[in-house]
Amino acid sequence: MMKTPSAEVKLQAVIKGARAILEEKSFQKSARAIFDYCCELTGAVSGYVALLSSDGKENEVLFLEAGGMPCTVDTELPMPIRGLRAVAYETHRAVFDNNFMNSDWIKFLPAGHVALHNVMFAPLNIEGKTVGIMGLANKPSDFTAEDAEIATVFGELAAIALLNSRYIDLLNEKTESLERALAQVRTLHGLLPICSHCKKIRNDEGFWTKVESYLSEHTDVKFSHGMCPDCLRELYPKYAETVMDRLKTPGKD
Numbered sequence: 001m002m003k004t005p006s007a008e009v010k011l012q013a014v015i016k017g018a019r020a021i022l023e024e025k026s027f028q029k030s031a032r033a034i035f036d037y038c039c040e041l042t043g044a045v046s047g048y049v050a051l052l053s054s055d056g057k058e059n060e061v062l063f064l065e066a067g068g069m070p071c072t073v074d075t076e077l078p079m080p081i082r083g084l085r086a087v088a089y090e091t092h093r094a095v096f097d098n099n100f101m102n103s104d105w106i107k108f109l110p111a112g113h114v115a116l117h118n119v120m121f122a123p124l125n126i127e128g129k130t131v132g133i134m135g136l137a138n139k140p141s142d143f144t145a146e147d148a149e150i151a152t153v154f155g156e157l158a159a160i161a162l163l164n165s166r167y168i169d170l171l172n173e174k175t176e177s178l179e180r181a182l183a184q185v186r187t188l189h190g191l192l193p194i195c196s197h198c199k200k201i202r203n204d205e206g207f208w209t210k211v212e213s214y215l216s217e218h219t220d221v222k223f224s225h226g227m228c229p230d231c232l233r234e235l236y237p238k239y240a241e242t243v244m245d246r247l248k249t250p251g252k253d
Helices: 007-023 027-042 083-091 104-108 145-186 211-218 229-235 237-248
Strands: 046-052 058-065 095-097 119-126 129-137
Touching: 007 027, 007 145, 027 046, 027 058, 027 129, 027 145, 083 095, 083 104, 083 119, 083 129, 095 145, 119 145, 129 145, 229 237
Parallel strands: none
Antiparallel strands: 046 058, 046 129, 095 119, 119 129
8 A cells, every 4th residue: 555645745746846837848848747746646657637628628638648558549539528537627626536447437438548447637727717637547556535635736736837838928929029029120220221302212122112111011100191381382382371371270261
């Protein structure tokens, strides 16, 4: 029978799991580390970590640990949310069965799956919703309520790792967007080749384009067209003073 881990051993494992969240660059790696620490404490030798699909109907497996036993299941195949796994999703709590091969859940096991003598599922909960699952199996002895408590803690660590990876991805997207914006701003610094007569600007490809077209392409500036007083007097001398007078006196007919 497996010896119950001491409080110090549990604490050290939790600290290692928390450190994996910060040290590993991807969620898959941090989730694997957290899974391994959980197996060390509970005695499970098989299992996996999977995330809920976008439609909420299936699990998408990140990795599968067969524990050295034969397993020919394709991890790319859909894994519907059903059986004991569905109970964990619905209750948002860790659940286990120590006689899995003789339970009603066995009918959901796909062909080629590793034999499961006992099974435990710990949810990954974020803001009250279960977004993934940690499956643990084949402990030499029975799973206990204490094992469920341990798995719950490591399920929470995995959820934090997932949330952290999503924040990092979002930050990277924002950073890339900012860098693109700064790159556009930088194109307007320095000398711009501009025609002294028509005022067109030569772009990086060597083509000449209107000032408003160039600025619209490289900035968020939008143009509206009007006519300055000097051009108005030059092109429409008969009407220039009348128009200017009306512009100076709002409401005047």
